[in-house]
Amino acid sequence: MTGRSMRVLVTGAASGIGLGIASHFAERGHAVWLGDIDAAAAGRAADDLRRRGHVATGVALDVTSAADIDGLAGALGPDGVDLLVNNAGLQHVAPLEEFARDRWELLVAVMLTGAAMLTRALLPGMRRRGFGRIVNVGSIHSLVASPYKSAYVAAKHGLIGFAKTIALETADTDVTINTVCPSYVRTPLVDAQIAAQARAHGLPEQQVIDEIMLKPMPKRAFVTVEELGGIVEFLASDVARNVTGQWIAVDGGWTCQ
Numbered sequence: 001m002t003g004r005s006m007r008v009l010v011t012g013a014a015s016g017i018g019l020g021i022a023s024h025f026a027e028r029g030h031a032v033w034l035g036d037i038d039a040a041a042a043g044r045a046a047d048d049l050r051r052r053g054h055v056a057t058g059v060a061l062d063v064t065s066a067a068d069i070d071g072l073a074g075a076l077g078p079d080g081v082d083l084l085v086n087n088a089g090l091q092h093v094a095p096l097e098e099f100a101r102d103r104w105e106l107l108v109a110v111m112l113t114g115a116a117m118l119t120r121a122l123l124p125g126m127r128r129r130g131f132g133r134i135v136n137v138g139s140i141h142s143l144v145a146s147p148y149k150s151a152y153v154a155a156k157h158g159l160i161g162f163a164k165t166i167a168l169e170t171a172d173t174d175v176t177i178n179t180v181c182p183s184y185v186r187t188p189l190v191d192a193q194i195a196a197q198a199r200a201h202g203l204p205e206q207q208v209i210d211e212i213m214l215k216p217m218p219k220r221a222f223v224t225v226e227e228l229g230g231i232v233e234f235l236a237s238d239v240a241r242n243v244t245g246q247w248i249a250v251d252g253g254w255t256c257q
Helices: 016-026 039-051 066-076 101-129 150-169 188-201 205-213 225-235
Strands: 007-011 031-036 056-060 083-086 131-137 174-182 247-250
Touching: 007 016, 007 066, 007 101, 016 031, 016 039, 016 083, 016 131, 016 225, 031 039, 039 056, 056 066, 066 101, 083 101, 101 131, 101 150, 101 174, 131 150, 131 225, 150 174, 174 225, 188 205, 225 247
Parallel strands: 007 031, 007 083, 031 056, 083 131, 131 174, 174 247
Antiparallel strands: none
């Protein structure tokens, strides 16, 4: 790691990948803020970490809300955070002809615009300290496409271009920004996708897992939140100070084919 105790903000942190990454850093002695649109769930997750002796705070955060972003940036103070993990996300599956405009706009607002605006709000504090790490949680769909996920794929692809641009804009200081691109992680979001695809294709859920989700992965295994926590930890470390504007595929060999 950096040899310093870090202040860490993770969005979409009440469950799934976000909670896994937040827990990873809390368990290693860092102060963690768990931001989530579900304030009650974020509070419960933070309470659980505190009961285990860690430093954690749950905060209400709708990344599509300028007021929420500005309010949180103000509450964090002029030093902001050392590590920002842009993880908030959601999914909607439909052919483009049936894809409601408001759903398209929401997915892009949460996963791309929200990440950009929160980064914009916290970047000045990183510049003042001369240190900062930003990690976007992308997806295998930052690199490849699947049918019926047009908004999700577009937003996740956009994170890579966004990171490349901010890497150039922050090259004059020890701030880095990268995108981690996992294939399927067994989270509540993925469980919902499994159920939806099972209904759409008239298949048992296990068949969806074996023949749709894991089939493109030579390793045929879900990615774990522990793996992602370790990768973010590396990107937050001093040895990764020259790793910036990059994407890291955690895909069991999917993109090797």
